Amino acid sequence: MSHIPASDSPPDSPSTQIVASAKAGPGTRLVRALVPALPFIWLLIFFLTPFIIVFKMSLSEPATAQPPYVPVIDWSEGLNGLLDALSQFNFENFTLLTDDWLYAASALSSLRIAAISTILLLLVGFPMAYAMAKAPEKHKPLLLMMVILPFWTSFLIRVYAWIGILKPEGLLNMVLQGIGVIDQPLQILNTDTAIFIGVVYSYLPFMVLPLYATLDKLDWTLLEAAQDLGCPPWRAFWQVTVPLALPGIAAGALLCFIPIVGEYVIPELLGGPDSLMIGKTLSDEFFRNRDWPLASAVAVVLLIIVIGPVMIFRELETRRLEKSR
Amino acid sequence: MTNVRTDARKRDSLAIGAVRRDFAPWLDPAAKPLIRYEAVTKQYSDFVAVNNLTLNIYEREFFCLLGPSGCGKTTLMRMLAGFEEPTAGRILLGDQVVSGIPPYRRPVNMMFQSYALFPHMNVEKNIAFGLVQDGVPKNEIADRVAETLRLVQLTPFARRKPDQLSGGQRQRVALARALIKRPKVLLLDEPLGALDKKLRSETQFELMDLQVNLGMTFLVVTHDQEEAMVMADRVAVMDKGTIKQIAPPGQVYEQPASRYVAEFIGDVNIIEGKIAEVGEHQVRVTRSDGAGTLLIDLQNEPVSVGQEVAVALRPEKLVLHRDLPTDTPNVLSGDIWDIGYLGDWTIYLVQLASGQIVRVSRANSRRFVEQPLTWDDKVHITFASEAGVLLTH
Ligand SMILES: Nc1ncnc2c1ncn2[C@@H]1O[C@H](COP(=O)(O)OP(=O)(O)OP(=O)(O)O)[C@@H](O)[C@H]1O
Ligand SMILES: [Mg+2]
Numbered sequence: 175m176s177h178i179p180a181s182d183s184p185p186d187s188p189s190t191q192i193v194a195s196a197k198a199g200p201g202t203r204l205v206r207a208l209v210p211a212l213p214f215i216w217l218l219i220f221f222l223t224p225f226i227i228v229f230k231m232s233l234s235e236p237a238t239a240q241p242p243y244v245p246v247i248d249w250s251e252g253l254n255g256l257l258d259a260l261s262q263f264n265f266e267n268f269t270l271l272t273d274d275w276l277y278a279a280s281a282l283s284s285l286r287i288a289a290i291s292t293i294l295l296l297l298v299g300f301p302m303a304y305a306m307a308k309a310p311e312k313h314k315p316l317l318l319m320m321v322i323l324p325f326w327t328s329f330l331i332r333v334y335a336w337i338g339i340l341k342p343e344g345l346l347n348m349v350l351q352g353i354g355v356i357d358q359p360l361q362i363l364n365t366d367t368a369i370f371i372g373v374v375y376s377y378l379p380f381m382v383l384p385l386y387a388t389l390d391k392l393d394w395t396l397l398e399a400a401q402d403l404g405c406p407p408w409r410a411f412w413q414v415t416v417p418l419a420l421p422g423i424a425a426g427a428l429l430c431f432i433p434i435v436g437e438y439v440i441p442e443l444l445g446g447p448d449s450l451m452i453g454k455t456l457s458d459e460f461f462r463n464r465d466w467p468l469a470s471a472v473a474v475v476l477l478i479i480v481i482g483p484v485m486i487f488r489e490l491e492t493r494r495l496e497k498s499r
Numbered sequence: 500m501t502n503v504r505t506d507a508r509k510r511d512s513l514a515i516g517a518v519r520r521d522f523a524p525w526l527d528p529a530a531k532p533l534i535r536y537e538a539v540t541k542q543y544s545d546f547v548a549v550n551n552l553t554l555n556i557y558e559r560e561f562f563c564l565l566g567p568s569g570c571g572k573t574t575l576m577r578m579l580a581g582f583e584e585p586t587a588g589r590i591l592l593g594d595q596v597v598s599g600i601p602p603y604r605r606p607v608n609m610m611f612q613s614y615a616l617f618p619h620m621n622v623e624k625n626i627a628f629g630l631v632q633d634g635v636p637k638n639e640i641a642d643r644v645a646e647t648l649r650l651v652q653l654t655p656f657a658r659r660k661p662d663q664l665s666g667g668q669r670q671r672v673a674l675a676r677a678l679i680k681r682p683k684v685l686l687l688d689e690p691l692g693a694l695d696k697k698l699r700s701e702t703q704f705e706l707m708d709l710q711v712n713l714g715m716t717f718l719v720v721t722h723d724q725e726e727a728m729v730m731a732d733r734v735a736v737m738d739k740g741t742i743k744q745i746a747p748p749g750q751v752y753e754q755p756a757s758r759y760v761a762e763f764i765g766d767v768n769i770i771e772g773k774i775a776e777v778g779e780h781q782v783r784v785t786r787s788d789g790a791g792t793l794l795i796d797l798q799n800e801p802v803s804v805g806q807e808v809a810v811a812l813r814p815e816k817l818v819l820h821r822d823l824p825t826d827t828p829n830v831l832s833g834d835i836w837d838i839g840y841l842g843d844w845t846i847y848l849v850q851l852a853s854g855q856i857v858r859v860s861r862a863n864s865r866r867f868v869e870q871p872l873t874w875d876d877k878v879h880i881t882f883a884s885e886a887g888v889l890l891t892h
Contacts, residue, residue, distance in 0.1 A: 396617060396618075398602070398615065399609075399615035401601070402609050403628050404603050404629055404680070405628070414617060
């Protein structure tokens, strides 16, 4: 609009804004641009780059060499080297994954174990978080402390301790036999049950903490209001408490489900020879078979499996927010 | 007593204050109260919130609780709704002692002071909640929700979530949610506090209509005494967990039982003094500030010569004069200290010789005044003997 003289422009017109931001100086502007970029830079360095390396490896073929796969991009050849390597990449490893039932089975088994464990964690964690949120204000720091306390000892040691408890001549069987509940020691160690016990034990804080965070903010007069309107407490729990705790439930479930799918240590130490989990399969490929490309392909698939629920959660969350508009 | 005029007999045949409707079961000894608080005490660990309180509320009554913050109004309601159990005493609803009945089985609905709207449900679902719990058929729920939404003027907001509403709108949702079940007893904890004046006055009349039409019993807490005056059949003035007076609004205003009530309800001037003479219908009070005596009608309570009393005078019952009138026994003289013009009323603050400030209100019935009163003018306040209320405590 050329006919409007520049001096007439209102104070918040684009031209004055530009002047104002120019005054801030290039240094300040750079910092301002950098702050929101930081998480992206972090992701780029510590997540995307390793993933590209793994993905590239998954397209290679195993070889008895150092590193144990071909092709290796020969950067001395310049662009030709890159193109040469690219032409040799293929998806054979991924087709191999579908050929052998073992991989699908271990992926499914991982998902099953993770799903059951997450439900168990919810069943154990929700009452704990609820009780904590209902506890008198002065006891809450202590209760929180007790949930976090196990982190102070090494995870590995705590899982090893469960071997001592669960093994046939271990603590649990001794106690059960001592009080006469059983005659023969129970075979718990090296079964899926042991995995569940280990997983629920290890991941409980990750379930309890987000649940506690939402329940602690819950306005308890809402439950009184529900009761006042003729809703018995158990129904109020489903109609008021659970919907309002949903963000915490989702956060806790994701925080547990995702790492459990890829869990390696617990099935390795507590599980049996036929407890299939994809983390274990992956490590076998890497270290026993030294088939790095195939192991990389397993890792890529694992990532895709795990991203699935995250996407579903995000989708649900946005839909929920949109509905409330 | 020479100056005593015997218009007290005439007064006995007159009504006190305005009467909203012909409804006074509390005067009928045969009437049975619907709600009975019998010597109820509620003690929190180290604090007595309600202290040995007895209160009867009758069916179809509109009952208002008035009192300063923290005097136990909400606690009183929560005990009836079932969220607190009395430490001592008992509460009866009809013939039934309510203790032990869970809140969801009591025929009582409460509107919470904090509204307590369900944040995950929209306005419509919030309002329908109570009916859904009772398994009312879907189409009936829809009809009643629509009707209630219209009543509280929230129809355009039916699909909004509580966090997308203004404070006043939220308050109306809370009101609608408590109303919709048409309970026997409706407990409203500051139902109109967040509404603007116009909407508040509209809603007040809506509430009164509703209460009469549906035959409900209302127990309402309010901080706004004007609101209590407008709506209530009876008002209870509370202080520190006890009730100071229960009476119809007019009586609480015109015949306060104590200095506390007189000062809590409306504006009042208190003149301290001592009984000098007791007549058949009137007493003479010697003012403590030494500026003469007052002639006051005798109330129901007996007084004796020499007793310390306070005379309560409402500002609107005082008359201002420039020249000392001769035909009246009650004169307070002073200077105008401040003037507040309110449009319909003007408030004059008059400073007496003793330094005491007396508040006088005068209706502005004329637009132009020849010689308006102004600051520092010498004035004389007069009032009839029936205007003063004799308070002994
Ligand atoms: N759970 C509780 N524990 C201890 N004291 C309490 C509890 N609930 C209320 N009180 C105290 O009891 C007294 C009465 O509280 P209540 O809520 O009945 O006051 P109120 O008359 O409704 O006041 P307001 O007009 O401010 O709402 C207050 O002094 C309050 O501090
Ligand atoms: Mg209150």
